[in-house]
Amino acid sequence: MATKGNKSWNLESFLDSLILELDKAQDTLSVKGLNRRLTYMVQDMNLELQLFPEFDGDNVRFTTAKPGEKGASKISFQLGSISDSQIREVTRPPIQHGETSIDEVDIPDHERKELKKLGIQSTEDLRRTVEDRNVDLGKVTKKKVSYSSLANLINQARRQEHPPxxxxxxxxxxxxxxxxxxxxxxxxxxxxxxxxxxxxxxxxxxxxxxxxxxxxxxxxxxxxxxxxxxxxxxxxxxxxxxxxxxxx
Structure with missing residues (x-):
């Protein structure tokens, strides 16, 4: 039975938070792959952690269990190797010079989070998604992102590509x-x-x-x-x- 100190949360929000953190790690790998041809030169190594997870609705945080503490969750990791070619195949290119990060534009925080969940990290990502691939982000996000915000960001990206x-x-x-x-x-x-x-x-x-x-x-x-x-x-x-x- 949950105690009064426990907070309820839904699976969708938890997965969104977890996937967003994995996306950040993937972006880091995409840049690292430009400089190292092979990374994680460890095979078949298992790591097991005893942790107390906390989820606030947006982020998941973990506290390491001390010796003798009970009720902790077990998380296991298995490390493998990945080559530079595999990184290029599965990751997006890093934000290029001249592009504007989604973190730098003036939009509501909840819209910024929705765009990041979809892997949109820059205004150029947004333009490609909406114009080149014809994706209706309003429907995808269930109206959590407004059309006017998207139009402003796309026009801003276009201006940055073609400055006067x-x-x-x-x-x-x-x-x-x-x-x-x-x-x-x-x-x-x-x-x-x-x-x-x-x-x-x-x-x-x-x-x-x-x-x-x-x-x-x-x-x-x-x-x-x-x-x-x-x-x-x-x-x-x-x-x-x-x-x-x-x-x-």
């Missing part, structure tokens, strides 16, 4: 207006929202005349330019904002 760059800025006259033209790459994407791109000069809003992937045209009035040095801020979308100094 400005190669040239010039002023010209067109129909009595002064126009500032910015030329570069990845300036206005197809994913830009209705309120983007947006720009201010010296914190005063200015009108965007036209915008595409290669060029951005901004209408400038003399009232916007207050001196020799002026600051232009441009928000291309929620994930790409840059600042430039203009000399009048």
């Amino acid at each position: 760059s400005v190669a040239k800025a010039s002023l010209s006259k067109a129909q009595g207006n002064t126009v500032l033209t910015l030329e570069g790459n990845n300036l206005a994407s197809a994913q830009s929202l209705d309120q983007f791109p947006a720009a201010v000069i010296n914190d005063q809003p200015v009108e965007i005349l036209s915008a595409n992937n290669k060029q951005l045209k901004i209408k400038v009035n003399q009232t916007h330019l207050t001196g020799h040095d002026n600051q232009l801020k441009v928000a291309l979308d929620p994930y790409a904002v840059f600042t430039m100094n203009l000399e009048s």
